[in-house]
Amino acid sequence: MRSILLLPVLTGLLAGCTLGPNYAGPPKALPDAPTPATFVRADGTSVTAAPPVADWWKPLGDPLLDDLIARALASNTDVAVGEARLRQARAALGQERANAGPSVSASALYAHAHVPGLDLGSSDAGSGGEGSGEGGGGSTDLNLYNLGFNASWEVDLFGGQRRAVEAARASLEGAEASLADVQVSLAANVAKSYLDLRDRQQRMALGQQSIAWQEEALVLTRQRLERGTATAMEVAQAEGQLASARAQIAPLAAERDAFLNALAVLTAQAPGTLDASLGAEGEIPLPPASVPVGDPARLIANRPDIRAAERQLAADTARIGQAEAARFPRLSFMGLIGIGGTRISDLSKLDDFTALAAPQLSWSFLDFGRSKAKVRQTEAVRDEAEARYRGAVLTALRDAEDSLARFREDRVTVAALARASEKAALTESLAAQRFQAGTATKVALLDARRSRNSAEQNLVSARAALTADYVAIQKALGLAWR
Known part of the structure; x- marks a missing residue:
């Protein structure tokens, strides 16, 4: 009796044993080093250490972009x-x-057997029609009825099942993070495609204007x-300039068209669906004057x-603990x-039942190294x-460094090209004044207009690149997930 009482106690003690290494958090991904250089250099009027905004596209102030990202995320x-x-x-x-936990199942059984050479007696076998003996041949027919329940339970002696639950919980949290990563990439892709669309639309409009001026210049050159x-x-030079302008369109x-289709697919619509709403030329949204980025730890x-x-x-x-267990x-x-018997009425005899309880101990102690190999495999995994993980951390820091560096330098580029565009506009104004005064030809005025047009196209591309850098910063920060 004492040994019977000791069995559950011993089982409970063994069940508290959990094999395998306990997870102690992520490893240190970077050696001791000062704050990455760009995070220091980028501090100033354009980049601040304030906490970033999750809905980073809202400061761009473009309702169409807001709607596209919302539809894509949904x-x-x-x-x-x-x-x-x-x-x-x-x-x-x-x-x-x-x-x-234990596994419990119910079963219902009916079986009919024809057994040769078994004599159960005519009085028992034949009553109720449940069995019948046939004379001469020595065979017997039997019916068997049974209703029952069976249960099984494996004691988690060495924590293999606990490790399985632990691994499944971590996988669930990993799936949540992967979904968030999809949302981060999606918002960035929608914004980038939208910026590329607006860039191409504005450059096309400027290109068409340049073609019109090239055509007028060619007519004037032929007249001359x-x-x-x-x-x-x-004349040949004018014709070549016109052909080149047309080839750029x-x-x-x-x-x-490709960016229109991309935006349609990103928002789960058929290609061409957004052509009517986004086909018209639109302005390129510009990033805010101050961009919060936080710090590397954040x-x-x-x-x-x-x-x-x-x-x-x-x-x-x-899973190493699973393999160890x-x-x-x-x-x-x-x-x-x-409960049951050879008659269907036996199913109602609840006091006459069959019961069985059996513990089972199994151990594949001789598997020629298969279990050890499985442990080594899980350790390598x-x-x-x-x-x-270490690579993901390094990649994240590199993405932040690169995007912040490009953002800083592209601000300088936009400022320089904006000044160049202003100078080109001034040159065009002076050429127009000289033409009106009769001291310059119409061809010279058209050349000044084409120069201003080229400067404006360069400025459009630089503005789109600057806002794309802003988008890249937000993606590097891992924002936009829900």
């Missing part, structure tokens, strides 16, 4: 895939938790040739791809209770996950 197919994977991970965690005041070389138009905390890599490391660490004995209990 209906994009990649987001739907991420949500489905999150539901899978949540269900997998529920399954692992359920595996830790007829009057003997221009050469054939000047076709690729811009193709890219414009960057690492916000980036969902880093969080996903860290949770993968936690899950792979827990599989090397040791397994203790399980099986129970069975049922954990090492791979740790390396991936």
Whole structure:
């Protein structure tokens, strides 16, 4: 009796043993070093250390962009895939938790047997029509009825099931982070495609204006040739400039259509759906005067791809314990209770039942190294996950460094090109005054207009690049997830 009482106590003590390494948090990804250079250099009037804004596209002040990003986050197919994977991970965690408990099932059985050479007696076998003996052949027919329940439970002696739950929980949190990473990339892709669209539309409009001036200049040059005041070389040069201006429009138009299609697909719509609403030329939104970026520590905390890599490391660490536990004995209990007999009326005899309880101890102690190899494999998988985590941190810091450096330098570029555009506009104004005064030709005025047009196209591209750098900063910070 005493040994029977000691069995559950011993089982409970063994069940408290959990093999494998305990996860102690993410490893240190960077050596001791000062704050990355760009985070220091970028402090100033354009970049501040204030906490960043999650809805980073709102300061751009473009309602169409706000609507596109909202629609994309709500209906994009990649987001739907991420949500489905999150539901899978949540269900997998529920399954692992359920595996830790007992398994109970019900069964109902009817069997008919024709047994040769068995004589049960005519009075018993034949009554009620449940069995019949046939004379001469010595065979017997039997009916068997049974209703019952059976249960099984494996004691988690060495924590393998607990490690499985731990790994499933980390995988669920990793799926949440992966979904957030999809949302971050999606918002950035929508903004980048929108900026590229507006860039191409404005450059096309300026290009069409340049073509009109080139055509007018060609007509004037041919007239001058007829009057003997221009050469054939000047006509050929004008024709070449016109052909070059026309050639620049076709690729811009193709890219414009591609970005329209990209925005439609990103918002889960068929290509061409947004042509009517976005087909007209629009302004390029510019970033705010001050861009908050926080600090590297906040960057690492916000980036969902880093969080996903860290949770993968936690899950792979827990799976080492699973593999370790599989090397040791397994203790399980099986129970069975049922009622029945050879007559259907026996199913109503609740006081006459069959019961069975049996513990089972199993141990594959001789598997020729398969279990040890499995442990080594899971340890190598954990090492791979740790390396991936360190790489994700380094990539995040590099992305932030690069985007901040480009943003800083492109601000200088935009300012320089804005001054160049102002000078080109002044040159055009002076050429117009000289033309009106009769001291300059119309061709010279058109040349000044084309120069201003070229300066404006360069400024448009630089502004789009600057706002794209702003978008890249927000993506590097890991913002826009819900």
